[in-house]
Amino acid sequence: NGGAPSTQTFRSCAELNAVYPGGIARTGTTGNLVSGSLKPFGVTPLFDDALYQANRSRDGDADGIACEK
Numbered sequence: 446n447g448g449a450p451s452t453q454t455f456r457s458c459a460e461l462n463a464v465y466p467g468g469i470a471r472t473g474t475t476g477n478l479v480s481g482s483l484k485p486f487g488v489t490p491l492f493d494d495a496l497y498q499a500n501r502s503r504d505g506d507a508d509g510i511a512c513e514k
Contacts, residue, residue, distance in 0.1 A: 453499065465491045468512040468513040469493055470493075471497045
């Protein structure tokens with residue numbers, strides 16, 4: 446399907462990362478918050494607000510990236 450990603454909710458980060466290896470981020474997120482410091486992305490996430498909102502519970506450190514690597 447050539448359309449936009451569906452707004453599916455993943456059951457775990459393992460399941461999410463199988464599809465989106467870098468996780469899912471809110472649009473405008475510029476880095477990965479690690480111990481209070483903004484770091485470059487290890488693996489660039491997919492930027493999709495709707496998909497991020499559907500999986501926001503997977504963003505344990507509330508940095509705008511669900512299941513970041």
